[in-house]
Amino acid sequence: MTRTRTPGISRRSTLALMGAGAMSVAAPWVARAQAKTVKIGMPTILSGRVAQLGTSSRNAVMLEVDKVNAAGGLAGRQIEMVVRDSKGQPQEAARVARELVNTDGCELLLDGEASSGSFAVHEVARDLGVLCIHTCSEASSLTADPKQHIPNAFRCVRQGIHDSIVGGSYAAAISKAKGLKKWATCSPDYAYGRDTTGEFTLYLKRFAPDVEVISESWPKLFQPDYTEVVTKILQAKPQALYSCLWGGDLTSYIDQANIYAMFTQMEVFAVNMADYTALTVVKNLPKGIHSGNRYIKTYPSTPENAAWGDAYKAKYNEYPTNWSWQNATAVMFLAEAAKKANSTDGKKLAEVLAGLTIKCPFGADGTVTMRGDDHTLVGYAIGWGTTIPQEPYVPEVKAGDWKTIFELEAEWKKSKGYT
């Protein structure tokens, strides 16, 4: 059997593609007449290894959008969500975001991408001028770096640097109390793992200067077996271990470290442990792992937060994730901003959003704020505690102090040359 067709893109299809590209530029979204409903586009990860997080983002958005629509919608217009799968690939996220605005007529964007994709969507927002709220990316530079700043983009997400400051000070306090001087780290070998671990140890050493990191392990992301890493850490005999492994990698690691009785030999600080995705999957969760709060319905321990967690579980038959509360909060911000601006116009919403404080079940004091100068979320509930193997999983959470966070964050920004 022979085929004569040459591979690759022919001249004709290239021309067709270019034509299609020109069309989409020539038909800007702003020119559309205001429809009865307001479409909000949302690229997120609905397939692949972290699909669970993307699905939980969509679920949380839908939960809140239903409430907003039942209460009359955004400035009188019903919300219609258009959620698309980016497969977790940055170039796909950018393409989907552009298509949502240009082809589907979405007037606002909720960017449910992980850090890798969010920077790509951010550039699309910069290019198209459409209002965009990032709802999943924790990478500090997304809003801290003034080069990234655009008036129409906001980040409604916890931030890496906040977590590091709170985690570092929490761990330092325990280090001092228990005399933990020798530390080991074990984190996935990619930007998130390296940055987060670096920042955590920076603040740990700042608050407890006699701490020494004696062993570092950098397993690959999605590595199936951690035995050699576990035994290496056992050889080093540290008194404490920090890890920012997450999801299936973290549960694998715990299962494998468990049979070496690692958790009886050192204090373990795993920032991503206290998330229902990991807590409910690990069958033999060791007692006493220190973790940051991702999302648990018992922290902040308010009736509002518990009710929200239960409502989510009732609707979707599983607990919300860290990505869930962030996405829900973004919809709450949009609803409040639309009420204040009495409009769904992106520019007007952006003006109101900057500096806006709203009541929110996930706030440290019942409110959260979209900080005006760098368009990022502050005042959310943030803290660390230790795990137990059954609900409520983290019975007591020591809250982070936002005053300290602000001081050290400002200092960090200066050291990075951001201010």
Add this chain to the structure above:
Amino acid sequence: MDLDALTGCLSSSACLVTQTTSGLIIGMLLFLVAVGLTLIFGVLKIVNFSHGAFYMFGAYFAMTAYHLTESFALAMLAGAAGTAILGLIFERVFMSRVYGADVLMQLLVCYAFVLIFDDVVRLIWGPEFKSMGMPAAFQVMPLFIAGGVVPPYYLLLIGVALVAAIVLGIGLSRSRIGKVIRAAAHNPGMVSALGINTGLIYGGVFALGGMLAGLAGALAAPVRSLTPGMGFSVLIESFIVTVIGGMGSIVGALVGALLIGLIRSFGSLGFPLFTEGLMYLFMVIVLVSKPTGLFGKEAA
């Protein structure tokens, strides 16, 4: 590079014991997957790129059986038997159609099934990761041998894999079926002319290969998280093992797998940032000095 850590470890019995057993565990699981791969290649002359899927199914079958019955033995049995049946069906219905076809064709069929099997798992068990949990009998303190740490579960794991290796080795060299299989690998036309059903032999070998990979998956299930696509990384390492050991050689698969396991466990001490690289480097050295692999036979 951290050569001090490596030499320090080599001179301490505690470290030596711990790292060697950790290397053996990684190696033995890898051996179970790789030996199926090499067996299928040796007899069927097919490079089974979908082999990782059997490892994955073994783990999922074991988890489901364990959660239903709470019995670890039944879980292992379900993992092994389930994948054996799956292997037989897969070979008879699909793979048997591409024997003698272009290598590219075989590759495409296998790759298609890598994707299909992943999606089947996603449909049945869901896209999120799962954990089987360690059976209560093995939730005990690890043993301390010469100061080194050895978890009892890993002793069982090494034992099971070793038994499988011995049974396989003796079975193939001594038993009648083993002789027929070897004959079929050598000259299928003649075997068939002697009145032996080669189709059955092929199906049986494929089922055996699938079963070994499934057993590896079942043994790994209590300590590794289960996700669709979990077979892929194991497959890549299995290929390295078969290339080092020599395609078609069972002893080669055993030696290759143990070498890779030991390289990983000691490499992570001495070359923490180059552990993966070491495996490939070792493969390159073997390929350059002996292109057929350590125990591979020269092509006729």
